[in-house]
Amino acid sequence: MSKRILIFGFFLLSSVAFFAQRETVEYLPTFDKNKIHYGFYLGLNQNDFKLNLRESSVVNANITVESTAGFNVGLIADLRLHKNLNLRLEPGLVSNSKRILFNHLNSSSTPQDSIREIGSTYLHIPLVFKFSTDRYKNIRPYLLAGVSYDYNFSSNEANQDDNSAGQFRMKTHNFMYEVGVGIDFYLYYFKFSPSIRGVFAMNNEIKYDDDPNSRWTAPVNFMGTRGVFLNFAFE
Template sequence: MFKKLFISVSLLFISYSASAQRERVENLPNFDKPLIHYGFYLGLNTNGFKVSYKPSSFANANVEVTSEVGFNVGLIGDLKLHKNVNVRFEPGLISNTKTLRFTHTANDGEAIREVGNTYLHLPIIFKFSTDRLNNIRPYVLGGASFDYNFSSNESNQNDNFSGQFRQNASNFMYEVGIGVDFYLPYFKFSPSIRGIFAITNELKPDNRGPSQWTDPIDFMGTRGVFLHLSFE
């Protein structure tokens, strides 16, 4: 869904930009001159988990992860380092819901956990842009973030034996992406597609064992795709 929406939005603005180029109209000609500028973003995401396993007393361990569409929203602070390189601070919120099915559990009634996550997302992003071509400017980006999960249940004493799936609240992630700047008459619009990947293990083990939910898991970390729409 995100890719189709991104392609549709991109084609719309590419068509607009192409028309403007034929007329040789350059919007916001001084936009990139200031050292610092600000903006905001919003978008959609679909986040799952990458799960790897370790030897345990549970045979054929497997966790199936399905996710619903979530949203992301935040602010932008942009510092120009070079005419083609910017560093950006993009604090915001990421919210989504995932369903985990533990296919190796003995009791089907205990096999499903619904995990709702709301992250405070604090990324530092490096943006590498081409030279501007009239009203468009493609770019690639990459960076790392600190993410705090408000709904991790890390401090909850109840664990999966009480029906409560827990995660570590503080995590580090990295993200990469591609996008295009569109210089419109009154603002710059920048759609991008981004991938986000956890560096640290988000799983908090159960208090006691053997735990069919956490013992077989060696690493569980967020993997997601964002449709990111920036307005500057």
């Protein structure tokens, strides 16, 4: 699914850029002179986990992740630092779901033990730098790079029950870095800015079970979000 999002985003950017270049009238000629401006965004995401397994008492541990597409919605506050550099705060909500498959438990456990359904809603707060080229007619390509903080409303970190009681727990507070690419399209009434970005966890998000030899969490050395976001910004 993440490949589909990337391919769709690439063709969208290319198609809109082609038609924007054909416009002879320059829209919103003074838009980029504003010191501060605001907007909002809508989008899609495809998130899964990067897993690193370690040697443990669980022989031949085999864990995989299945993910589905989710959605993003949020606000934008943009501060112009230079004609080609902006600092952006983009707080929003991100929702998605995943299935964690503990394949090494299939033969000795029920499906309820070997599968964990993870539905997550995050407060996602990126602080990113936007590096833009000079404007050409009604288009302006840019790069994005920054960090973000995620508050996981569905973490279960404070839950006293763990996987032995069917509860998969994750940490509430997490930090990411993200990089991306996009294009500003200057339209008659507003600026439309689709972008594709990758988001990667910096900290280990798993909350380990109380049992140090847990069949679910003991094999995991690191579990962190990695995802693709396709955002459509309106400013």
